[in-house]
Each structure stands twice: as structure tokens, then as C-alpha cells.
Amino acid sequence: MKPNLHLTRRKLLQISGLSSISLLLGGCGTPVFEGVIGALSEPLNENFQSLLLKPQTPVPEFSLNEIEPDALIVNTYRSTPLINQEKFRLIIDGEVENPVSLSMDDIKNLSYTSTIIRHVCVEGWAAIVQWGGIRLRELVAIAQPKPTVKYAYFQSADGYYSSWDIASTLHPQTLLAYEKNGEPLPVDNGAPLRLASPIKLGYKQSKWVTRVTLTSNLSRFQGYWEDQGYEWFAGL
Ligand SMILES: Nc1nc2c(c(=O)[nH]1)N[C@H]1C(S)=C(S)[C@@H](COP(=O)(O)O)O[C@H]1N2
Numbered sequence: 001m002k003p004n005l006h007l008t009r010r011k012l013l014q015i016s017g018l019s020s021i022s023l024l025l026g027g028c029g030t031p032v033f034e035g036v037i038g039a040l041s042e043p044l045n046e047n048f049q050s051l052l053l054k055p056q057t058p059v060p061e062f063s064l065n066e067i068e069p070d071a072l073i074v075n076t077y078r079s080t081p082l083i084n085q086e087k088f089r090l091i092i093d094g095e096v097e098n099p100v101s102l103s104m105d106d107i108k109n110l111s112y113t114s115t116i117i118r119h120v121c122v123e124g125w126a127a128i129v130q131w132g133g134i135r136l137r138e139l140v141a142i143a144q145p146k147p148t149v150k151y152a153y154f155q156s157a158d159g160y161y162s163s164w165d166i167a168s169t170l171h172p173q174t175l176l177a178y179e180k181n182g183e184p185l186p187v188d189n190g191a192p193l194r195l196a197s198p199i200k201l202g203y204k205q206s207k208w209v210t211r212v213t214l215t216s217n218l219s220r221f222q223g224y225w226e227d228q229g230y231e232w233f234a235g236l
């Protein structure tokens with residue numbers, strides 16, 4: 001088992017054993033479930049392995065007493081989508097060896113982490129928020145990206161979409177969050193799962209994420225705001 005996967009063999013067996021986990025079909029319609037255990041005990045391709053191991057500079061975090069509980073303004077381009085959290089699945093697919101479809105229980109059974117960071121909206125406000133959830137890199141590692149992957153494309157239940165470079169996607173402080181300030185994530189803030197990262201502007205922090213597609217090229221659709229002229233990289 002490669003320790004850099006942040007996923008022990010036991011954990012993996014736990015996930016695979018969950019009846020709710022359904023692995024999607026591979027490119028040629030072949031079920032990929034069979035290969036899952038064996039595949040993860042083999043090294044990731046070199047690119048990903050080096051990216052996952054590469055020490056990426058962590059952004060300094062804030063302390064608990066600096067949280068600004070009322071400063072995060074709900075900012076939703078349309079309206080809050082209705083999501084049945086019991087039936088909810090997060091799909092991770094694209095140029096990967098093992099596309100997966102995970103329930104919230106599957107995700108909560110993986111390692112939990114939390115971070116206190118500043119959310120910055122281009123509309124001129126900011127808020128220090130604590131987010132709790134799972135590191136996105138951990139989910140990406142489960143899907144086993146191919147060496148071609150350069151971007152992650154995020155789709156949301158309200159029709160919102162965005163895309164990130166792979167280094168920012170794999171940054172150790174980039175989370176898919178299901179908690180805000182120590183409480184379950186409120187629906188208006190993106191429950192059951194939203195992006196939260198100290199290295200990107202607010203409009204890159206997709207709420208209600210349903211699908212993460214790992215890809216070598218971006219289509220003409222780069223993001224809801226990005227396609228209207230907002231900067232694509234949008235780093236902080
Ligand atoms: N799905 C989705 N995600 C989204 C948005 C949205 O409209 N839909 N708005 C973005 C913008 S511009 C900001 S500033 C943050 C706001 O997050 P909040 O509503 O939790 O404060 O969500 C981002 N993520």
C-alpha cells in the first residue's frame with residue numbers, strides 16, 4: 001500500500017464493501033469494480049504520484065476565535081437546489097482508472113479534516129470561516145487519474161459549473177466540505193458538499209457539487225462566471 005494515497009487498505013476495503021457504493025462503467029462499458037483493490041496497491045502514475053507528494057505551501061490558517069459567523073453572505077446565482085441527501089451521490093469520473101459514485105456515508109467514513117480560512121467574494125466582501133470535510137486529493141486518489149489529467153471540472157446541482165487546475169485541486173487545503181463553523185453545512189451554503197479552499201476566489205468554491213470530472217482539456221465551458229469574462233485561475 002502506498003502511504004501517499006492517504007488511504008489505508010483497510011479503509012479501501014471498507015469503502016468497497018459498502019453496498020451503497022456503485023462503481024460506474026469504464027470507457028468501453030466494462031465494469032471496473034473488479035480491478036479496484038489491485039489497482040490501488042499499485043503505484044499511481046508518476047505525474048500524480050509526484051503531485052500528491054510535492055510539498056505544496058500551506059496557507060496560514062486562522063484561529064477559532066477569529067471565525068466571523070455572520071460574515072459569509074449566501075451568494076447563489078439562481079436558487080438553492082432540492083437535494084435528497086439520502087440518495088445523493090458524488091461522481092468522480094473522466095480520465096481515471098476507477099470512476100466512483102460515493103454516498104455521503106462513504107465520504108464521511110474517509111478521513112475528516114477542518115480548516116479555518118478566509119472566503120473572498122469579488123463582489124467586495126470576505127469572511128473567515130471554518131470548513132470541515134474531506135481533502136479533495138483523497139477522493140481524486142481513489143479515482144486513480146490517468147497521466148493526461150490537467151484539470152478538474154465541477155458540476156453542481158443548481159446548474160453551476162467551474163473548473164480548476166490540477167495543482168490547486170490537489171492542494172492539501174482544498175476540501176469538499178460538509179460542515180461550516182462546526183455545524184452540518186447549511187443547505188444554502190452548499191449541502192451536502194461544497195468546495196472550500198484558501199487559494200481560490202469565492203466564485204470558484206462550487207456549492208452542491210455532484211460531479212468531479214478529471215480531464216486533459218477544458219471545453220468552451222470553463223465556469224459559469226469564467227465564461228462571462230471572470231478570470232479562470234482566480235487564485236488568492
Ligand atoms: N453551485 C453554486 N456554487 C456557488 C455559487 C452559486 O451560485 N452556485 N456562487 C459562488 C459565489 S460567487 C460565492 S461568493 C460563494 C458563496 O458561498 P456562500 O453562499 O456559501 O456564502 O459560492 C460560490 N459557489
Ligand SMILES: [Mo]
Pocket residue numbers: 075120121122123202203
Ligand atoms: Mo462570489
